[in-house]
Amino acid sequence: MERPAPDFTRSTALADRLHAMVPGGAHTYARGDDQYPEGMAPIIERGRGARVWDADGNEFVEYGMGLRAVTLGHAYAPVVDAVRNVLERGVSFTRPSTLEVDAAEDFLATVTGADMVKFAKNGSDATTAALKLARAATGRDLVAVADQPFFSTDDWFIGTTGMHAGIPAATRDATLRFTFNDIDSVRALFAAHPGRIAAVFTEAATGMVAPEPGFLQALRDLCTAEGAVLVFDEMITGFRWAAGGAQEVHGVVPDLSTWGKAMGNGFPIAALAGKRELMELGGLATDEGRVFLLSTTNGPETVGLTAFRAVVRAYRTEDPVAAMRHAGERLAAGANQAIEAEGLQDHLLVAGHPNCLVFLTRGPDGLPSQEFRTLFLAELLRGGVLGQSFVVSAAHTDADVDRTVQAVADAIPTYRKAIEHGSTDGLLVGRPVAPALRTYAAPRRR
Template sequence: MSRDKTDNQSLSQRLHAVIPGGAHTYSRGDDQFPSNAPALLERGEGAYVWDVDGNRYLDYGMALRSVTLGYAHPKVNAAAIAEIGKGVGLTRASMTELRAAERLSQLIPAAEMVKFAKNGSNVTTAAVKIARAYTRRKYVCVPRQHPFFSFDDWFIGSTAIKRGVLSEHASTTLLFDYNDINSLAAHFAAYPDQIAAVMLEPATHITPCSSTCSARWPQIPCAECPENSTNFLHQVRNLAHANGALFILDEMITGFRWHLKGAQHFFGVEPDLVTFGKAMANGFALAAVAGKAEYMEVGAINKPGMERTFLLSSTHGGEMPALGAFLAAVDICEQEDVPAHLWSYGARLREGLQALAAERGLADHFLLEGPAVALNYVTRDATGQASPVMRTIFAQEMLRNRVMIPWISISLAHGPTELDQTLLAASKALDVYAAALNGNPADFLEGEPVKPVFRPTN
């Protein structure tokens, strides 16, 4: 049974009546989806989600990119349930906590020490605190092209949303441009001996490699490219270290996707500090800040006489079900070479979508950008400008054909059947897209177009 629009609006109203924003992260908000998207989902399994009326959707949102193995993976669930039986969280550190920290440390060379938390914002803020405590400096640099690092004032104040933010905290964050080393160098020149760290994602759909990079995953990772030492990440690391600042990689999205050992391994660069979350526990609430012991030990209590740094202190940071889920998820990721599957499926998806767009004369108006593991679809209007209206029309029509694709996040559960279903839905969606492009797009749009999260007014 399909739910009609009135019911959808009623559910949305109930959500907004009791939850500011209608969800517990703005990326799940109504303004991020077409009006025909289900207001509520009931459950997920594999690559699919179901709404409250039992309608099934093939999902490419994958819980905001936090699920890489598929929803409700039985081995991950079993590991979490086993930890629930041990008591969930104990009065002192648990054996599960130790095993999880040692597993991450053994897997990631840069992760000599680890602190766990429940969300990415806490660990990125912790990384900034570590850098400030170690260097005793004030400023942190982040790329303006990377959309989100933390809900804390030091970062949110650098976006278009200023209300409720302490400007003196936001003023300590300096923005530079990804792949423009001169824009970062200008900050070091303007703030000599005052910058504690540079934090950035290793890559998004934009990579740090030059246009002549010969990397071809999985055959030739970037680390084996002759030009690897000159890519942007190496430039940033060298510049930061030359100026006494720490080099921090935020692997919230890239971790356990680009490579089992993270995008840092793929690109052949080692950070001083690194943050993980999302996919590390296949959707369970877990995040981590890790790094070289020299820096992480600012939060230690076993160094007599050392000045204390109050780092992360979280009742639920050592919650055993999430840590058990992590241990199971990383084993599966290793045993089944999940990153290789994500790259392979992404390549086939890109090829299929590009072919469908070309068949309809849309090659310049519906594009796939980025490497296969981090695809982004770009929608352009008749003038060639990026268009949220056209993006909404495409997502709207995919939903009409039971595919939810607000962005592209692939999991191990996406296989040949899901690829065929996606391309069949896309063939129908792009027919409508072409008609809208040749006519008045507003005539094809139901409701409002999607909006950016970071905007000053609703």
């Protein structure tokens, strides 16, 4: 039975109201309606499992799952019940709570390479705190970061992107770039800036790129030899590659690591973890000048810590990582089979780590295309699928995956027509989506 086309009248009106009050119409750039086809950007009212319902009553199978923060599914009962129960005990106190002891023990039992942990609410705060520790420990100023999309909203990183307005050139110049999986590119930075690189930041793995054999260990050895601090960003990989992140999978221990997203299954919590000699620079067991490390009013509030502890319990008693892998592998296989059956594999492809899939949209020339991405997104929405990616959760059932594969298959005739015509003209309504981190509001200026 053909599904009725979704209506977005109320969502569009609510988006207009948001834009009048909130810069960009969202509190995260990746959530902006410029990331979706014009007039087809749902405003969400509720979610359960892998499904969400918008302000117009449309139901979607959702991917991306809270920007990769939800691995157990929306409104996952054990986490919600634990949070509900803790509310009657108070949320924030003048002194540490017993939950801080329990949560720290849970974290360090999960991330076995770390000696100490400090909780926060925002992943960017954790990565910036890691850089501050590295600079204090080494007395150096520069930081080397892998050519990966995102590490922090703070000036030291965001200054390297297209959205660097308001950030001094001196700050931007203190951040250097290297190529992931290319150890010689890291060596070249150390050679060009002897004695000045405080830290090396990288994701140990990404959805699209796994570390080549020996790369992470070579990076570990090089940082040790050069006296630099090695930092793994586990925001995405933590609790998605494994409970203990990509460092658990690949067996290489960094000096510091930063965590967030899936730690709380959508509840806000982040963490900085690492070696005692570094972490204590922000504590009391040091004779060195003290680092003003993470010091947040809401970092240790009881709701986030309780959600985290419930997530840890779920990973001990169930196997969400395997469930995500099953859903992701099934989705990639089904979608790509439908695509290949129509000979469109050079223009449309589902790729990446099974637990962190993306779809690649290419135009007639075989190059990545925002126009064709927008066309595909619109067709998915018409098929009841919402997502800028195909990032799954453990809540995605076989039925959810089957519905998604069908939505992909249903999108193919329109996609094929655009490829054959050489453009999306006459098929795409409105302007195409645009990169979230770009210098100007155009091409989606309101």
